[in-house]
Amino acid sequence: GAGVSQTPSNKVTEKGKYVELRCDPISGHTALYWYRQSLGQGPEFLIYFQGTGAADDSGLPNDRFFAVRPEGSVSTLKIQRTERGDSAVYLCASSFPGKNTEAFFGQGTRLTVV
């Protein structure tokens, strides 16, 4: 596709449920990032992939959060036992490998936990 695609665009779930958020990066981009953003705040780093492996997962807030990228392309962010505090916009970005390369962001998935 032309850009980074995130699905769904909106997700409402009940507290305690499991959710999966999907990110389709730009073709050829080996680097993939996940962020979450609350209203009025900057994007909070969660995890960064280079290829299939997580190069840095230090931003994952706890063990309820997990992300995979099994074939080095599409990535899924998984949240178990969702809490109301998980409500935020979850952003995905991708870029070519290497430092100082431009990252392209998707439109985000707005997650609401009720």
Place this chain on the structure above:
Amino acid sequence: LAKTTQPISMDSYEGQEVNITCSHNNIATNDYITWYQQFPSQGPRFIIQGYKTKVTNEVASLFIPADRKSSTLSLPRVSLSDTAVYYCLVEGSQGNLIFGKGTKLSVKP
């Protein structure tokens, strides 16, 4: 990982030049400085990147002094559509991008 500091908000009027300064006192030798723009309900968008001195593109200019401990994003002749949040980033050693709170620019008619 270099931490960045920038003003929380700025106001301007259409047609003015806007300069947003970012401090990054602990920048590493091989780090570049990158600026992103974010409109409401959209993901951030790359604006400009530089290492030292001055970089200019069709959107903005970036000024970086010799000590590289700060940088200034310059937006010439802003319009209402430049109202957005602007983030200054210094890339982490592992290539990850760490955002701060950004500067909320409000352009008024």
